[in-house]
Amino acid sequence: MSRTDAILKRLMALYPRFMDLDLARERLLLDKLGNPEQHLPPVIHVAGTNAKGSTIAYLRAMLEAAGKRVHVYTSPHLVRFNERIRLAGELVSTRRINDALEEVERINAGTPITQFEITTSAALKLFAETPADYLLLEVGLGGDFDSTNVIDHPLGTIITPVDFDHQKWLGYTVAEIASHKAGILKRGAPAVIGRQRDEGLAAIERAAARLKVEPFVQGRDYDGYAQDGRLIYQDEDGLLDLPTPALVGHHQFDNAALAIAAVRHFKLPVSDKQIAEGLRKVVWPGRIQPLKGRLRDQLPAASELWLDGAHNAHGAAALARSLEEMNAARPKPLVLLLGMMNTREPADFLEPFRALNPKVLTLSIPGEINAHKAGYIAAEAQRAGFDAKACRALGPALDAAAKVDGARVVICGSLYLGGYALDKNGTPPD
Numbered sequence: 001m002s003r004t005d006a007i008l009k010r011l012m013a014l015y016p017r018f019m020d021l022d023l024a025r026e027r028l029l030l031d032k033l034g035n036p037e038q039h040l041p042p043v044i045h046v047a048g049t050n051a052k053g054s055t056i057a058y059l060r061a062m063l064e065a066a067g068k069r070v071h072v073y074t075s076p077h078l079v080r081f082n083e084r085i086r087l088a089g090e091l092v093s094t095r096r097i098n099d100a101l102e103e104v105e106r107i108n109a110g111t112p113i114t115q116f117e118i119t120t121s122a123a124l125k126l127f128a129e130t131p132a133d134y135l136l137l138e139v140g141l142g143g144d145f146d147s148t149n150v151i152d153h154p155l156g157t158i159i160t161p162v163d164f165d166h167q168k169w170l171g172y173t174v175a176e177i178a179s180h181k182a183g184i185l186k187r188g189a190p191a192v193i194g195r196q197r198d199e200g201l202a203a204i205e206r207a208a209a210r211l212k213v214e215p216f217v218q219g220r221d222y223d224g225y226a227q228d229g230r231l232i233y234q235d236e237d238g239l240l241d242l243p244t245p246a247l248v249g250h251h252q253f254d255n256a257a258l259a260i261a262a263v264r265h266f267k268l269p270v271s272d273k274q275i276a277e278g279l280r281k282v283v284w285p286g287r288i289q290p291l292k293g294r295l296r297d298q299l300p301a302a303s304e305l306w307l308d309g310a311h312n313a314h315g316a317a318a319l320a321r322s323l324e325e326m327n328a329a330r331p332k333p334l335v336l337l338l339g340m341m342n343t344r345e346p347a348d349f350l351e352p353f354r355a356l357n358p359k360v361l362t363l364s365i366p367g368e369i370n371a372h373k374a375g376y377i378a379a380e381a382q383r384a385g386f387d388a389k390a391c392r393a394l395g396p397a398l399d400a401a402a403k404v405d406g407a408r409v410v411i412c413g414s415l416y417l418g419g420y421a422l423d424k425n426g427t428p429p430d
Contacts, residue, residue, distance in 0.1 A: 004081050004094060007101045011115045014108070021145035026117040030150060032107050033121060036128035037150045040135050041071065044262065045151055047139040047181040048160025048194060050315045051255045054247060054284050055160055055194075056136045058259030062278030063134055064089060066270045071127045071135040073120075073148070078286050078309075078419035078429045085123050088132045100126050116140050120147040134268075142170050144183020156266040157184050157191045160258065162200040163314035175203040182207035192265050193217045194258045216265045224257025226250070231279065233260050240272055245279050248288040249322035285429035286418040288322055291411075293425040298398040302406040304332065307422065309415040311341070313348045319412060320352035327356065332408040334358040335401045337394070338377060339365040339417035346377045347384040349413060359404060360388035361397045365417045377413075394424060 001009070015025075030037055044059065046052050053074050063070050072086035085092040100122040108118060120140070127135055134155070139146045143159075162178040170177045178200035185191055185207055193204060195218045208215045216222065222235035226244070231253055233240040245256040256279060263270045270278075286309040296305045310319040323334060336358045340346060350360065362377035374390040381388035391397035401409045411421045422429060 002094075003098050004101070007098060007105065008081065008115065008119075011101070011105060011113075011118050014110065014118070015112045015114045021142065023145055023147070023150060025111070025113045026121060026147050027150060029104070029108055029111070029113060029118065029121050030124065033104065033125055036121075036124045039128040040124070040151070041127075041132045042155035043135045043137050043151050044156050044158065044266065045137050045139070045148065045154045045184045046158045046160065047143040047146070047184045048158070049163045049165045049177070049181075049312070050318070051160040051194060051251070051258070052138050054252065054255040054287060055158060055259050055262075056138055057247070057282050057284035058245070058256050058278060059136055059262060060086075061282040062259065062263055062270050062275050063268065065274040065277040065281065066268075068133040068269070069131065071130070071132045072138075073123050073127070073135070074138045075116075075140050076415055076419075078415060079423045080428075083429055084119075085126060087126060087130045092126060096126065097122070114147070117147045124150075139181075139184060142177075142180040142183065144180055146183070149184055152186065154184075154186055154189045156189055156262060157186065158194070158258065158262055159184070159191065159196075159204060160194040160255075161314065162196055162204075163312070165312045165314070173199070175199045178203040179207060185211055185213055187211040187213065189213070190265055191215045192258065192262045195219055195254055216261060218254065218258060218261065222257065222261045222264075224253050224260065226253050231256055233257050235261060235264060237264060240275070242276050243279050246282050247284055248290075249318060250325060251318040251322070285422065286415060288319065291421075291425055291427065293427050295394070295398060295421060295425040298395070299402050299409060300406070303402065303404075304408045306408065306410045307418050308410060308412045309418045310412050311349075311414050312344055313351070316349045316412075317352040319410070320356065323353075323356060323408070323410065326408065332406055333404050335404050335407045335409045336360050336413075337363060337391075337397050337401065337409060337411045338381075338413040339363040339374070340372045340377055340413040341365070341368065341416070342370050342372050346372070346380040350381055350384060350386055354385075358386070359401075359407075360386050361400050362388060362390045363394060363397055363417065365414055366393075366420055368414075368416050371414070371416070394421065 077083040365371035
């Protein structure tokens with residue numbers, strides 16, 4: 001076990017209950033740390049169900065194209081905890097994150113607190129200590145009671161598409177979930193909103209009205225779409241003809257447009273040329289990512305291997321649409337290597353893939369006690385009408401996929417499975 005893992009294990013034991021959404025514990029700890037959340041560069045706070053990480057990746061690429069130093073906080077990580085924290089453009093070193101975690105652990109002095117609250121506090125401390133021009137801050141869960149929601153005066157807020165996820169904590173309707181996400185909105189801070197369901201948008205607009213914030217909404221105030229191999233973006237200030245985003249998938253046009261809207265609506269010092277450069281150079285691992293390496297070598301030359309972190313029904317729908325477009329351009333039989341956490345149901349995830357008639361090979365995610373067993377996923381997939389088989393490990397699953405001639409093989413269902421696959425493939429995320 002690494003030193004980082006040992007620290008995180010100790011921190012996990014500080015608060016035995018699985019989830020308790022409350023900011024009081026973290027605010028007390030931040031006060032003991034000298035309130036680093038009050039000494040940060042301008043913050044762009046990002047909430048939503050899906051596309052948070054991609055939107056942040058676009059923003060970071062555009063700001064860095066403009067020569068800006070950018071802090072980033074995202075979760076979860078794929079392979080190493082360090083991936084969650086970027087200091088002025090560089091992943092935090094193992095030494096610095098370990099030192100920060102241990103110092104915050106010492107100051108916390110055994111007080112009950114969740115792991116995410118204490119790691120977020122350590123990240124805010126590092127961000128406050130390191131000079132940068134901007135901080136892109138991703139919500140972990142929800143919004144109003146999320147550990148990141150201690151920023152009283154952000155430069156701006158972004159809410160990406162809201163859909164069903166974490167219903168146990170956020171509610172069982174899109175409106176309830178969107179109300180939680182809208183908790184990051186702040187009086188005086190402009191807000192850019194991604195494409196939403198009607199009931200979700202209505203909840204966000206109610207929250208914005210209470211704060212006298214006028215939300216800048218995709219599909220109404222701005223939009224972006226694919227045309228002749230380009231991204232066309234349009235808002236009240238005019239139209240931009242831009243290169244196709246480097247991230248794969250039709251949904252990435254929406255994500256890129258959301259980031260561009262933030263650049264323009266927040267009046268960030270980024271030119272149209274630098275927006276285009278960011279679109280060409282953006283990198284965000286684990287999102288419709290083609291794989292080469294040890295795992296790919298287990299498949300025949302005619303096969304493809306892809307990795308995507310889609311883990312809920314909304315993400316599955318976006319992935320399925322992208323695969324349908326790939327199949328229209330270059331038909332191949334589809335094989336899904338599927339592992340899932342037990343907070344999601346396999347049948348819901350698989351429904352968007354029905355028209356693609358995939359073969360489903362299921363996995364238990366190694367090291368994740370809260371993951372579904374491969375047998376359960378396979379049984380539920382079969383019950384839903386899919387050709388599914390449980391596999392004992394990733395290697396045997398790839399061997400089974402290799403028997404499907406010229407297959408398009410996609411590892412999906414969980415970012416934790418994606419991180420495991422990247423580690424086994426020998427392709428670290430950064």
